[in-house]
Amino acid sequence: MYPGTWAATHPDKPALVMAGSGRTLTYAELDERSLRLARHLRSAGLRTGDVVALLSDNCPEAYEVYWACLRSGLYVTAVNHNLAPDEASYIVRDCGARALVVSGGKAALVAALDVDVPERLAYLGQVEGYADYEAALAAAGTDPLDEQPHGDDFLYSSGTTGRPKGVKVALPPIAVDEPGYSYVTIFGGLYGFGEDTVYLSPAPVYHAAPLRFGGVVHALGGTLVMMEKFDAEGALRAIQEHGVTHTQMVPTMFVRLLKLPDDVRTSYDVSSLRVVVHAAAPCPVEVKRRMIEWVGPIVQEYYASTEANGATMITSEQWLERPGSVGVALLGVLHICAEDGRELAPGEVGTVWFERDTVPFSYHNDPAKTAAAQHPEHPTWTTVGDLGYVDEDGFLFLTDRKAFMIISGGVNIYPQEIEDLFSLHPAVADIAVIGVPDEEMGERVVAFVQPAPSVDASPALADELTAYARERIAHYKVPREVHFRDELPRTPTGKMVKGGLREEYVAR
The missing domain is CATH 3.30.300.30 (ANL, C-terminal domain)
Known part of the structure; x- marks a missing residue:
């Protein structure tokens, strides 16, 4: 399923609402505008497997670009707009982008890029050297595409320990309106996403989890409420005003919420929340305990990575029994190994590996890093360099990144x-x-x-x-x-x- 599915049945339903400005994109608009952009990119010579780089702040157009790629067999590479110009340029060059779409709100960074991309579009303002996005869409037409092979994201790691690494996976062997896309299959059912979902996304759209979860919401017909930028009280206001049912945050956001004055924090009605997901970084035990005490046992955690080589999950009830755990395996089989590759017993700290049927990812243009992420004796076991241990019941506890120890x-x-x-x-x-x-x-x-x-x-x-x-x-x-x-x-x-x-x- 994709926005076109819901445009046919609920054309006027909001697919996306900006929490601050109130700008709204209906399913009919998201379907038509992503179709027009897909047709424009096709006319510009892009074909299945080509890459579109996106440099954008949080705005509705970002998901028009996302769905244009996913409905036409293209990869979308979202670029962190907080990077220095040479860092952002490196990603655009390294991913091999055939098209670059940018927000006029990031004109200063865009002007400093050192890239050679044949197709360039800019929205929300004029940018020198870039064609006007709205004009391109208007000229593209709305004739249906002959075929709609499923595209995917092609994202780069956050680069906390060095140069960002591009994580490329094979395109899904399905059409965009067919079931089987992994993020929809796994997380849609896990957290109960559906047509009645109102999902608050407070994080930057260039990051893997916000981008992907917004896509899951659209695939399943819910409404995405996107904050322009996170602030603690603003998030509570959005939850109350929009009747938010689901949200995903990172631990630093929890900390900022908990440090609000009690009279401010408790003045907002958050009873509409059904699920509060957190991931991306380790959550201090006392922070999570206080969140559960406040919003109830609806705090769910998953541990995963941009590489999507494996995942674990844990509910509030399970966590209260095992404070600090990030759960049991949800995707892949967990292994904890010593430096020499030997598997360790429960309670022993080592590198976290996930076993899959095949190697699930590769680092773009870096076979050495790809090989280093594979177990020396089991090539389909991969790691992103985290350290941890499992207890007797298979619950994973993370200790830190290997690079930070x-x-x-x-x-x-x-x-x-x-x-x-x-x-x-x-x-x-x-x-x-x-x-x-x-x-x-x-x-x-x-x-x-x-x-x-x-x-x-x-x-x-x-x-x-x-x-x-x-x-x-x-x-x-x-x-x-x-x-x-x-x-x-x-x-x-x-x-x-x-x-x-x-x-x-x-x-x-």
Whole structure:
């Protein structure tokens, strides 16, 4: 199913509503405009398997581009508009885009791109060197496409530990109106998406989960309410005003909601919510416990990645029995392995692998990274580099990213544990813990802290935070240094970009 399915039965139903401006796109409009764009791209020479790059802020046109690609056998590569021009240019070049569609709201970044793409369109404003999107759609016509092979996304990892990696999968062997698209099949049933769904998407549309879940909502005939940009009270307002039934957030959004004054947070009616999904980054135990206490046992978590090589899921009830777990396998078979590839027993920390029938993905233009993600003895077992362990019942507990683990004096230290400790501390707005070179210990623990508003960054605060940690965790895990920054480099989807912090520290 796709927007055309619902345009035929509920043409005037809102497919997408912008939470701030109220701009609305009906199913009839989404179907027609995505069809016109698909015809334009076909006339520009794009064929099945070609790539369309999309550089956009959160707006309805982003899903017109998405569905134009998915209904005509094209890949859509959504580009992070917060990247520097050379980083965004790298993705557009690396994915081999034959067309580039941009938002006029990002004209400054677009003007600085260094790319050579034959077909260029711009909406919501004029951009030099780009054809007018509306004019292109008007000229395209609405004759049905001869065929509508199913396209897919072709996304890049967030690049928290290096250059973003393009994750490319084979196109689904189905037409766009046929069942079988994996995200619709898996998550549609898992979370009860349907025609009565009102889904709030508070995150940037360029990220995998918001883009894909919005597509699932449209495939199943619900309404997508998209925030222009997340703010805690604005999310509560949108839930109340639109009768939101489902939403997906990341843990940093939970933290911001919980740090709202109680009288503000409780003044909004959130009783319409049936499911609150979270993923993308580890959630501190106390944060999740307080969310469940507030909204009820409707908080569901899945663990997955842009690579979609496997997934786990856990309900509120299961989590309350096993705080900190991310659940049991939903897609693939879980394995925890040592550095040498040997499978470990329950309770032992190692690399998280998922076993599938075939290799589910490849890193575009990087066979070495693709090979490194495959198990040395079992090629269809793949990993994205996370560390964790399973209990006797197969529930997975994550400890950290392998790239972030600190080895100090021969002891493994997981920064996530230290960061979780401070997640709800009233003086801390955000924190990142990294390992830096140390001549004696190999590495030492360093914390970068973004103080809460109206809190002074001072030696006294550093001492207070150090004392707080020493009372609650083993002393060898306590940061040896605390550095303050006005803002930390976290992506809008909640992942901390630690590579830049480490480089900054070493350079100093």
